[in-house]
Amino acid sequence: MMTMMIRRASLLVCLALLSGCATxxxxxxxxxxxxxxxxxxxxxxxxxxxxxxxxxxxxxxNPRNGGIKVDSMDYSLxxxxxxAGAGTYRESQEVGAGDSLSFPLEVPVxxxxxxxxxxxxxxxxxxxxxxxxxxxxxxxxxxxxELSARSxxxxxxxxxxxxxxxxxxxxxxLLVTTKLALDIEIENPNASPIELNSIFYDFYAExxxxxxxxxxxxxxxxxxxxxxxxxGFTMNFANTDRGLFDLxxxxxxxxxxxxxxxxxxxxxxxxxxFASRFDNEGSCSVLR
Numbered sequence: 015m016m017t018m019m020i021r022r023a024s025l026l027v028c029l030a031l032l033s034g035c036a037t038x039x040x041x042x043x044x045x046x047x048x049x050x051x052x053x054x055x056x057x058x059x060x061x062x063x064x065x066x067x068x069x070x071x072x073x074x075x076n077p078r079n080g081g082i083k084v085d086s087m088d089y090s091l092x093x094x095x096x097x098a099g100a101g102t103y104r105e106s107q108e109v110g111a112g113d114s115l116s117f118p119l120e121v122p123v124x125x126x127x128x129x130x131x132x133x134x135x136x137x138x139x140x141x142x143x144x145x146x147x148x149x150x151x152x153x154x155x156x157x158x159x160e161l162s163a164r165s166x167x168x169x170x171x172x173x174x175x176x177x178x179x180x181x182x183x184x185x186x187x188l189l190v191t192t193k194l195a196l197d198i199e200i201e202n203p204n205a206s207p208i209e210l211n212s213i214f215y216d217f218y219a220e221x222x223x224x225x226x227x228x229x230x231x232x233x234x235x236x237x238x239x240x241x242x243x244x245x246g247f248t249m250n251f252a253n254t255d256r257g258l259f260d261l262x263x264x265x266x267x268x269x270x271x272x273x274x275x276x277x278x279x280x281x282x283x284x285x286x287x288f289a290s291r292f293d294n295e296g297s298c299s300v301l302r
Contacts, residue, residue, distance in 0.1 A: 047078060048159075049082055050161065051072065051073070051075075052073050052075070053073075053145060053163045054070065055070050055071075055165045058169060062285065063288045063290075064126050065122065065123070065124045067123075069120055070089075070119045070120075072089070072116065073115070074109055074115045074117075074149060076115075078111060079111050080111055080154035082154065083106055083108055084106065084107045084109060084115065085158075086149070087103045087150075088100075088101070088102050088148045089102075090146050091121045091123070091145050093125065093130075093143045094128070094130055094132055094143075095130070099122070101121075125141065135173060135176070139205035140169065140170055140171065141169055141171050142167075143166060143168065143169065144164065145165045146162070147164070149162075170282065172288070173203045174291075175200050175276070176200070176292070177294055178294060179197065179198055180197045181197045182196060182268060182270075182299070182301070183301045183302070191248055192262060193246065194249050197244055198244070198272075199240055199242055200243060201235075202239055202241075204237060207234065209232055209234050209280075210233040210241075210277075211277040213228065214227075214228045214274045214276075215274030217272055218270060219269065219271075220268065265299070267300075268297065270295065270298060271294070273293045273294075275289055276289070277289060278290050
């Protein structure tokens with residue numbers, strides 16, 4: 015009896031041991047690390063107040079034990095929600111184990127072409143940009159993967175000032191010649207002050223050219239403000255239509271056109287000076 019009880023106990027112990035061995039699962043092999051994609055972006059180069067060249071570097075990192083292959087890449091750049099540039103590359107490139115691969119990109123943008131009001135006088139002082147990229151890769155085991163990355167920032171918007179003739183003043187009459195002065199208002203739509211360094215202009219009235227000239231007298235224009243400037247010239251009415259002389263002599267309203275270019279200085283490091291072209295039409299009174 016004792017021997018039988020010992021045998022039964024031994025059998026139960028063996029069954030328990032076998033049951034424990036059956037429930038133990040083999041450990042899964044460690045998974046490979048996931049490749050990464052990042053965007054390195056620097057400050058945009060600005061040839062002038064409206065054009066920018068964004069420079070990005072896409073970096074693909076492969077921390078795996080085996081190589082991967084970059085199959086294709088798509089990218090897009092938007093400014094204030096409007097697409098400003100996009101591109102696709104479909105040239106395959108290998109990235110070895112533990113290595114990285116860089117893709118330098120340049121995206122030129124002219125904010126005047128975006129048609130979303132950024133370049134207009136009522137646009138934002140800062141424009142927000144967003145860059146997004148997607149890269150499709152294949153692992154050494156033939157598994158396709160897609161990586162994505164994004165970067166965003168903003169840049170100050172710099173706009174042309176506007177020029178408006180407030181009045182034409184008669185300063186002196188000399189027989190058939192009259193010395194006139196154009197009272198010009200300069201409006202600065204920018205969030206930073208500017209300074210008018212020089213101006214070249216052609217002045218037309220009633221469809222005829224009255225004067226052309228240049229002035230190097232500076233004028234400081236505050237941010238979102240205006241300043242006045244006077245341009246003087248002499249008009250010889252002997253060489254013009256009698257009707258033009260009557261308009262001036264009788265202090266009538268004159269329809270004008272002012273065309274030219276101004277050199278504008280700024281307080282901004284990225285573009286300390288720029289040339290601003292203007293072509294404005296309107297009407298103003300002749301004063302004495």
